[in-house]
Amino acid sequence: MRIAVYLPLLLSLLAPLGARPLSTRCEPRLATWLLTASAVVLAGASTVSLGLLATTALIRVPSLAALGHWSALTAQRDDPAELSVALLAGLLLGAAVTAAARLLWRRARTLAAAALEAACMPTRDGLVVVDDEAPDAYALPGLPGRVVVSTGMLHVLDAGEHDILLTHERAHLAGHHYVFVALAQLGAAANPLLRPLATAVTYTIERWADENAATASGDRTRVARAVGKAALAAHRAPARLRGPGAALGVLGVLGRRNPLTAAGPVPRRVAALLAPPLGRHPLLTAATAAVLIAATGATADAAQDLHLLLESIGAS
Template identity: 80%
Template sequence: MRIAVYVPLLLSLLAPFGARPLAERCEPRLATWLLTVSSLVLGAASTVSLGLLAVTGLIRFPLIAELGHWSARSAQRDDPTELSIALAAGLLLGGAVVAAARMLSRRARTLATAALDAACMPERDGLVVVEDEAPDAYALPGLPGRIVVSTGMLHTLDETEHGILLAHERAHLACHHYAFVALAQLGAAANPLLRPLATTVTYTIERWADERAAATSGDRKRVARTVGKAALASRRAPVRARAANAALGILGRRSPLATAGPVPRRVAALLAPPLRRHPVLAVATAAVLTAAALATAEAAHDLHVLLAGVGAG
């Protein structure tokens, strides 16, 4: 195998450095799409690269080589990949497959539970009000979804802010933000190097919902005030587990990104003019993903040539 097989792994190592610029400089909807697709493509490309490397190691074992009518001796002679690297790739591949499968299974169960909970909740126009003095509000995916608001949150906000809150949560449901989070996490499960991308998606979907609320209300400053007010109120109340961990709320998902101050960043973004689509960052992201896809295809071709050669040997 030549250098192409290592390109997706190298790009996965560098990709997290672009997550913050995308989140801070690019319009939230576009940033969410770019980050989610990047996590999926790089996760898939790096997994395929590990698989290709693992195959080069497997065909060096006579018992396995005989199954494909290959020559183990020719494979050892013609392939420059070290056996130790191929075996390490095989172990990493196994871990990636298991992690991705567990993530998919867990996410499917939680979304199914969330949908069942949403269907069983008494609601009015999709809104569920729960008697709880702890300020909280979140969107619960389902068919249809539900917006859950505590009485504590309703008492915290005034009538105008109630409308902003509902617009924010409706944006989560209408734009299927839970799907973006799940897909980004799938890529990160297959390749842990991509976790910063998945974490950043949990921030950009909140920014996306903020901008939808601002467009609905026509008052960016009022939306910023509502976000800050809700966040301050939540500090005085304990955070409890939400249904199936599938909820998305105005307070934002609790994640390692919170240590970087996501709420102040969201408020600052709302107080500034709306971000525009950043063509340079979009083109750069597309170039990275194209390079990963082409490198993976080239590596697969290299393996095909190798197998054809050792099969004839």
């Protein structure tokens, strides 16, 4: 436990360095899965590590140690963690659990509101056109979800680009992209060191939807042009006219009233569409898997060490 318990925290510090390579060099769908899994696993592992460290502080308190029939004096002598470190871990654990619980509650309310709003939008093909000058398009999850497009956005794009727009937004719904965003941000709430991973996920889901549109249209250049035109139109619209979603973006994925974050950098998306499709990049995939296995293994090892410590002080 002297080393293993700290490894997930160290990996959480180093993992964000891989967010940019994964999002720019790896196929978007795979990158989204890897980034989201990294955020969830590392957040879980670091939270458990904090809990293990905090426990070593609790068992040094005689009244609490008595509840488990442990010896507080033996714990103070044999515990490998410094008391100050254990107390700090307890404070960080409380902050992590509180932040994660608050975000989970907000996301649950937002998804419920989005599903209710989608149910109130009757449509045969899942497309809702709203009479609004603001160029806007977004996916609204529900059972089923809806793609909402403003008349302002339809005026900006030509007929062929309308199909690209719809394919992009429907890809958000079909791929359940709002789940990836929510999970990544939940991990970042529990461990703020992982925020770059959550930010990268908001970009890779856009790239994922872009690639779906490129595959469907068969013309990557035309998709890149549509992305640029839609984003430029939304940017130029006066603030009072801007709608709740982001052009060809994910702002609407979790509901109109509570957008999560801005869409990924448009120039990077356009450049990626003008280049050949990305591959799976086995080296990055293997490196990510190794990090997650190391974090999980270290957490399990630290938990076993604490179990042995509790057994030893219980036998004293």
